[in-house]
Amino acid sequence: MAESTPLLxxxxxxxxxxxxxxxxxxxxxxxxxxxxxxxxxxxxxxWSQFLQAVLVSFAWVFDAQQTFISVFTDxxxxxxxxxxxxxxxxxxxxxxxxxxxxITGLPTSLFFLGCLAGGILLATLADSSFGRKNMLFYxxxxxxxxxxxxxxxxxxxxxxxxxxxxxxxxxxIGTSALVLTSELVxxxxxxxxxxVGFFCFTIGFLSLPVMxxxxxxxxxxxxxxxxxxxxxxxxxIVRFFVRESPRWLLVKGRKEEAAExxxxxxxxxxxxxTLAINGMMTSSRSDSDLTTAKTDLYSAMKILxxxxxxxxxxxxxxxxxxxIGMVYYGMPLGLGNLSFNLYLSVAFNALSELPSSLITFVLxxxxxxxxxxxxxxxxxxxxxxxxxxxxxVWNKIExxxxxxxxxxxxxxxxxxxxxxxxxxxxxxxxxxLAMARQALVLGGSIxxxxxxxxxxxxxxxxxxxxxxxxxxxxxxxxxxxxRGRQLSDTMEEEEDKGSNAAILPP
Numbered sequence: 001m002a003e004s005t006p007l008l009x010x011x012x013x014x015x016x017x018x019x020x021x022x023x024x025x026x027x028x029x030x031x032x033x034x035x036x037x038x039x040x041x042x043x044x045x046x047w048s049q050f051l052q053a054v055l056v057s058f059a060w061v062f063d064a065q066q067t068f069i070s071v072f073t074d075x076x077x078x079x080x081x082x083x084x085x086x087x088x089x090x091x092x093x094x095x096x097x098x099x100x101x102x103i104t105g106l107p108t109s110l111f112f113l114g115c116l117a118g119g120i121l122l123a124t125l126a127d128s129s130f131g132r133k134n135m136l137f138y139x140x141x142x143x144x145x146x147x148x149x150x151x152x153x154x155x156x157x158x159x160x161x162x163x164x165x166x167x168x169x170x171x172x173i174g175t176s177a178l179v180l181t182s183e184l185v186x187x188x189x190x191x192x193x194x195x196v197g198f199f200c201f202t203i204g205f206l207s208l209p210v211m212x213x214x215x216x217x218x219x220x221x222x223x224x225x226x227x228x229x230x231x232x233x234x235x236x237i238v239r240f241f242v243r244e245s246p247r248w249l250l251v252k253g254r255k256e257e258a259a260e261x262x263x264x265x266x267x268x269x270x271x272x273x274t275l276a277i278n279g280m281m282t283s284s285r286s287d288s289d290l291t292t293a294k295t296d297l298y299s300a301m302k303i304l305x306x307x308x309x310x311x312x313x314x315x316x317x318x319x320x321x322x323x324i325g326m327v328y329y330g331m332p333l334g335l336g337n338l339s340f341n342l343y344l345s346v347a348f349n350a351l352s353e354l355p356s357s358l359i360t361f362v363l364x365x366x367x368x369x370x371x372x373x374x375x376x377x378x379x380x381x382x383x384x385x386x387x388x389x390x391x392x393v394w395n396k397i398e399x400x401x402x403x404x405x406x407x408x409x410x411x412x413x414x415x416x417x418x419x420x421x422x423x424x425x426x427x428x429x430x431x432x433l434a435m436a437r438q439a440l441v442l443g444g445s446i447x448x449x450x451x452x453x454x455x456x457x458x459x460x461x462x463x464x465x466x467x468x469x470x471x472x473x474x475x476x477x478x479x480x481x482x483r484g485r486q487l488s489d490t491m492e493e494e495e496d497k498g499s500n501a502a503i504l505p506p
Contacts, residue, residue, distance in 0.1 A: 075342065087218075116438055136180065136238060139170060140173060141232070175430055195360050202350060202354055212343065243265060247426045316476070330451060333451045334465075349403065353410045369481060373416060380404075409469065419479070
């Protein structure tokens with residue numbers, strides 16, 4: 001079978017390979033589904049797939065840096081601040097320490113509002129015209145440039161506007177990177193390879209306290225310079241070395257490019273690629289499979305909302321994400337409210353993401369998404385509320401309670417992102433995941449205001465965080481379980497899976 005190709009359908013019933021299952025058939029046309037066609041090619045994990053996935057996932061490093069950089073650049077000055085280090089944050093340089101919490105929290109809130117706006121306006125570009133790779137490239141590039149521009153801000157108002165632009169640009173980085181990595185590998189490795197991005201996000205988060213400590217007596221502007229310039233260089237690497245998703249290319253009808261990508265990332269010979277191109281070009285299945293490809297800019301969102309099952313599913317996903325995002329993005333911002341060293345507390349929070357990512361990596365194929373999401377959200381909420389207790393031993397262990405809560409929120413975040421990726425088909429996956437991230441960001445956009453008020457009453461910060469994430473975790477129970485299930489490429493395939501799951505015995 002060395003000369004056979006999984007991209008071609010053979011009517012001979014003996015067409016099987018020892019390491020693969022036979023292609024799944026479409027009941028209407030008796031031809032292999034798009035999913036089974038791609039799965040046959042990329043099901044076996046290769047070094048090319050691994051390197052591509054790592055290269056794409058590295059975007060999370062810079063995403064994390066820009067998400068949490070304000071923990072240091074916008075920090076309240078220490079009581080013994082002197083002229084030597086009076087420019088270590090925007091608060092000390094622009095004399096904002098006497099301003100109310102709305103002014104001091106404005107840049108961070110506008111950053112998250114920019115993420116919301118960018119997610120809504122740019123969400124469908126990766127599904128419709130840009131593709132995953134181009135969306136990742138342009139998002140990273142404009143985020144890097146706006147971050148570099150922030151270093152030259154002259155007042156809080158200019159700085160806030162630039163933070164909004166930075167948030168707008170980075171809105172689709174995580175979704176594009178996660179979707180692209182999950183579509184570059186087969187079903188068996190999808191969960192594990194998605195966690196690589198979470199590890200990279202942890203590295204980016206962990207690099208901040210290291211850079212901030214090295215910059216402890218210097219201007220906050222240096223942090224933006226140190227994080228933006230490497231990100232610009234990374235964009236050039238993405239432009240020239242990252243491959244587009246073969247699933248997206250097939251759904252868009254760009255079969256020659258898809259075959260070329262599959263040849264690069266999988267073990268497919270040149271002769272098989274040539275046969276694959278001819279087979280796909282003459283396939284009568286093409287038009288029916290690719291009807292969602294010939295769409296306008298916001299058609300993916302229209303498709304999501306027109307279908308009753310998908311709109312309901314999206315609503316449940318976003319309701320779950322709201323509380324998770326509030327805690328995940330808000331807790332690091334609120335560390336200044338705790339009676340513990342800021343640099344160490346940020347470092348400990350960043351380090352807690354490592355075991356979170358490791359647990360997700362090892363157990364993602366062993367536990368149900370719905371159960372894990374609920375359990376980690378509830379435990380996070382309980383410990384977040386406990387961290388607000390005052391007096392005696394509570395003050396001594398508040399950092400440990402906060403770390404447990406943040407660890408559980410990180411794990412819930414990881415499960416949530418993988419879960420959301422699996423719930424929607426290729427034709428709308430990036431748009432759906434973008435909306436799922438918007439729910440996270442919406443929760444995050446409210447957190448700076450709660451953090452500001454939490455300086456007066458800690459329960460307004462960590463107490464509210466805990467209550468909200470507990471409630472949000474419950475919504476995940478109403479979503480269909482996706483563990484071990486293959487990705488769908490069209491809305492019809494996903495709807496059929498839902499129908500079949502409903503009639504199968506438990």
